[in-house]
Amino acid sequence: MDGQIDPTPLMQVSNIRQSYHKDSSADLLVLDDVNVTLKTGEMVALLGRSGSGKSTLLRIVAGLLKPTAGDVKWRGEDLDGPADGVAMVFQSFALFPWLTVQENVELGLEARGIAKEEREKRAEEAIDLIGLGGYESAYPKELSGGMRQRVGLARALVVHPDLLLMDEPFSALDVLTAETLRTDLIDLWMDKKLPIKSILMVTHNIEEAVLMCDRILVFSSNPGRVASELVVPFPHPRNRLDPAFRELVDSIYALMTRRTVKPAATVQSPAAEAGFAMSMQPISTNLLAGLIETLASPPYDGRADLPALAGGLQLEADELLPMGEALQTLHLADLADGDLILTDSGKQFALADTDGRKDIFAAALRAHVPLVAAIRRTLDERWNHRASSVRFLDELEDHMSPEYAEQTLRTAIAWGRYAELYSYDEEAAQFSLEDIEDAPAAQ
């Protein structure tokens, strides 16, 4: 740790709730009772899975979004709209394609009505600091992803913000470029060359958080809450291969795979029993099959340490975890203590041929994914063996946000199709039993 952390909070977020308003049923919670305090001189990571509301929190802190309930205090005062002294770096860079690098960087200064000369001088400084010298007159289109994000950084730094917000700033970049930018940023931060007091960044990359930040807030999903808070005790520069570093990464993996007590299990509504409260992420069956094969073969032989597996497959935690969870949902594998362990049916799946795999998958779906089972049951009961997908979507939407419902339905469509449990007509938005072998004859 730095040792120079000023105890007065720069930004204080307390009891934040953010809900998505819905007419038909209860409001859907995106963030629930979130408290975060940011002090001067620290770099903090918000780490969590996609959909855990961490980007929403960042936008609340930025003043771009008003929370449903709770307080946001910026330097001791209530935050009302985008504040001076808070600048943001975007995942997609958000550069204006019609402005040159120089004009993009100057935009924030221009908005403050700073005179042209001063503007140019400061922009020049920021551009040089961030390593963009010589690109002033280039348009964003002419730059590589890494250079674009450097422009994004320079644009944020040039306004001399007290707090720099970064929304997954490196996730749109390739591995090498991202690493260069990270180390450059850490070097500037450690050398106190950045005109900022504090950094808050959102990431789903565990190693990135451990590499860069002083403090990590791990978010749980649905609704988003701060599940745990960790202090990273290593001095910069940090070594990814250091055993203590690895251990911390491992323990965060374990934290993120820890089963959370699902509120749905306690509320026994009939629909919840029918499984409409379970959201699913659209993961291709090819990926699942590939993962099972990898798990079954050496060196893993049925059990893999998640960070090692992620490294071996060149996946990030955010990509690997949903796949592991999907396998867990289907009881083809188990997640425990940061490990992924193949179950017996998972092993059978690995050995089976194409048709055998479909049978195993179909059985797993009918037993463990109530939505798929419900769709098939409905089709079996109907005289024409057809059912509109809209009614399933409506029911899902009573339990989750429209995006999640859509995504869950798409997953059910894709998985059910692969298992040959039903067919789906995209244009008519209809499930049917056409071309399904074990289907009962019509009428």
Next chain:
Amino acid sequence: MSRSLPSSLTSGRRLPNMWDALATACVLAGIVALVHATPQTFQPIDSPNAIEVTLDPANLPEYALRTTMRMFAALFASLVFTFTVAPLAAKSRRASLILVPMLDILQSVPILGFLTFTTAFFMGLFPGKVAGLELAAIFAVFTSQAWNMAFSMYQSLTTLPADLVEATRAFRLTPWQRFWRLEVPYSMPGLVWNMMLSMSGGWFFVVASEAITLGDKSWTLPGIGSYVSVALDQRSMTGVWWAILAMFVVILAYDQLLFRPLVAWSAKFRMELTAGATAEDPWVLKLLRRTHVLSLIMDWLGELGRSVASLRLSVASSTGERHQRPASRLGDAVFYAAAAIAVGYSMWLIFDYVRSHDVGLADLGEAVLMGLITMVRVIVLIALAAVIWVPVGVWIGLRPEWARRVQVVAQFAAAFPANLFFPVFVILIVRFHGNSDIWLTPLMILGTQWYILFNVIAGASAFPGDLQEAAKNFQVRGFLWWRRVIFPGIFPYFVTGAITASGGSWNASIVAEVASWGDDKLQAHGLGAYIAQATTDGNFAKVVLGVAVMSAFVLGFNRVLWRPLYTYATRRLTL
């Protein structure tokens, strides 16, 4: 709503070349030839008074139906034209040399200007019969659609994705199969969008072409357009309102039953494989897809279409397709010789016509002067429309819940033939003794301003959320926001809309710069009035001159202003 471009924009050809000049000559000669034929053919025609249009509203449904039938007949003809000419231009190097510039120039010719000649020409084909008039009206609408559609399809055919072309060759599809399996589906979104844009303009022309005055004779075809013109003669405001109501119903039906379903359906041929945010299906399409009986019929039709498409018909030799044949020298020689003869003959026709009708430099000067006046009108109107509709469009476009609803209304308004509303303005001008030069002007943009509005809405709706957030985060507001953030963002869309609007306004000037209410005649100065006056006087030489000058203005406007602007916008301002 998907944004496909009007095909006049996407041609990518900017500098006029030799072929443009040749094509211009041919087009002009064609008009001259048509005019030449007129005096002979139109003598023996009796004024067909048999066709009586009355102001009884009970007749309106029938009139509306006949107007609609004309539209669809023209649409069918345009489709046939498109499906023959576009593949020809795309596949034959030689044909493309002459066809492409010709289509490009035909797009800029003001159709209303030579409406009278086509009427006379077709009546010559069917002396004293209604068929001639019908064909003339249909032809007028055809000329407002066909070039645009053919151009759009030509564009698509020349940009077929190479991998798909290779796939069709690897699987040895015959040219016929390839046409239906790859080329037509690939051209579909652009073609449908252009077809719909032209249809919107087409309503304007069908209304205008139903009542024709040539010299001291006038003809009417039963339809909404002629109903309005009768109402004007008889100073019947109720008649005007009835016609507007009937047209409203027709456009509403067209919009709901054809436009929306077709555009939504054509989206399935888009090349992007990612499922984007798609608008909800229009109700008619839903009905077609969901209703059991209807979907059975559609399936059957689809099956029939598929079997026709998979016939192994091969046009010419399918073996020739495997390798590019080297160009035949002899063939080239013959082609160039033929082109030279055609151009030579065209030149002679024009020269001869000009000589025999003594159209002098003074006339040309007058026409150009009038053209300049009309040009000032168009520029002022586009600027005014921009000042009004850009802020409104941006405001709406950034609010998704509004955008969708207003978008529907704007597209509807663009399709509604604005000439039906002209009488309302004319009455006001007559009553308040307004200056015709000023107050007739807004009529030109009455129907076309909506293109600006709905394109700006589309642009603002498509403005990326992260850029909006960035602007907010850096507290960019007010004038700076307009200048640095939103205006560059919507500019390509604005240009698209403005091009359509300005083209339409030039055309509309022919009917908008002259107006009458009973015996009150209003006339503004301008090229449109010049052409209209020459038509009423039966002075064909002046009409040809006026049409040629207007074509030159439109063409020059496109080449000098719009296309460079558009290229700049797409190069610099797109995301």
